[in-house]
Amino acid sequence: MLLRGLLxxxxxxxxxxxxxxxxxxxxxxxxxxxxxxxxxxxxxxSGKIVLGDNAKIGMYSKxxxxxxxxxxxxxxxxxxxxxxxxxxxFGAPGGIEIGNDVIMGSYISFHSENHNFSDTTKxxxxxxxTSKGIKLGNNIWVGAKVxxxxxxxxxxxxxxxxxxxxxxxxxxNSVIGGVPARVIKKIE
Numbered sequence: 001m002l003l004r005g006l007l008x009x010x011x012x013x014x015x016x017x018x019x020x021x022x023x024x025x026x027x028x029x030x031x032x033x034x035x036x037x038x039x040x041x042x043x044x045x046s047g048k049i050v051l052g053d054n055a056k057i058g059m060y061s062k063x064x065x066x067x068x069x070x071x072x073x074x075x076x077x078x079x080x081x082x083x084x085x086x087x088x089x090f091g092a093p094g095g096i097e098i099g100n101d102v103i104m105g106s107y108i109s110f111h112s113e114n115h116n117f118s119d120t121t122k123x124x125x126x127x128x129x130t131s132k133g134i135k136l137g138n139n140i141w142v143g144a145k146v147x148x149x150x151x152x153x154x155x156x157x158x159x160x161x162x163x164x165x166x167x168x169x170x171x172x173n174s175v176i177g178g179v180p181a182r183v184i185k186k187i188e
Contacts, residue, residue: 001034016059030055030080042066045075045092052079058086058106067093067113067129074112074133084108085144094131094150102136105144105162110134114150137172157187 005013009021011029016037021027023043030053035041038060043049045065051057055078066073074095078084082098085106090096094112112134116127132151136142140154143162148154153169154176160166161177161184170176173187 005035026075027051036061036086043075044072046072047075047077047095049075050077052082052100054081054083055079056083058084058088060086061088061090063090063092065092067091073131078102079138093129095133096148097133097135099136099138099140099156101138102140102142104142104146107145108142108148109146110148112148112150159187 001014001016005011005015008015009024013029014034016035018038019035020040026043026045026049028048028050030051032054033051034056036057036059039057041063042065063076065075073093076090076092076096078098079100081100082102084104087107089109091111091113096110096112113129113131115124115129117124119127130150134148135153137154137156139157142160145163146160147165149167152166154160155170155172155174157173159175164177164181165179166181170183175184175187177184
């Protein structure tokens with residue numbers, strides 16, 4: 001994997017088989033980054049795509065930085081010692097920020113853009129979008145199959161239960177879960 005990273009990206013990166021990296025020059029990769037097999041990373045964003053030291057992205061994951069070629073999205077920033085499981089979807093036009101020491105299961109999805117739909121005289125696809133972004137703090141554990149929606153913020157030292165749909169602002173030291181997610185308890 002290391003040899004593949006050196007040859008393909010010219011960096012000390014552990015790169016799995018059949019990884020596609022688009023716009024390589026827009027990536028900032030820390031030490032010991034691992035990008036597992038069959039992953040697609042789209043670097044066409046207005047800012048740099050940052051993967052911190054010891055960051056890991058699981059197999060079959062996909063980063064989409066831009067939803068429409070007319071407007072560059074903001075992309076992804078993932079902190080040090082953070083890892084995400086297989087089959088992750090990063091929809092990052094509004095930007096995704098993941099702090100340090102965040103561990104996540106498989107089948108996680110991020111949707112940092114939302115369609116406007118309040119004008120009943122227009123088709124939804126003609127009403128535009130909002131792109132507030134998604135922010136996860138430091139030291140968070142995220143269970144499998146969690147969905148993060150545009151505008152959500154999860155505070156430091158928190159746990160997100162498997163299967164949650166996260167659409168709100170949650171304080172530090174919280175256990176959140178449910179559809180839609182709510183604070184289940186505080187971590188003392």
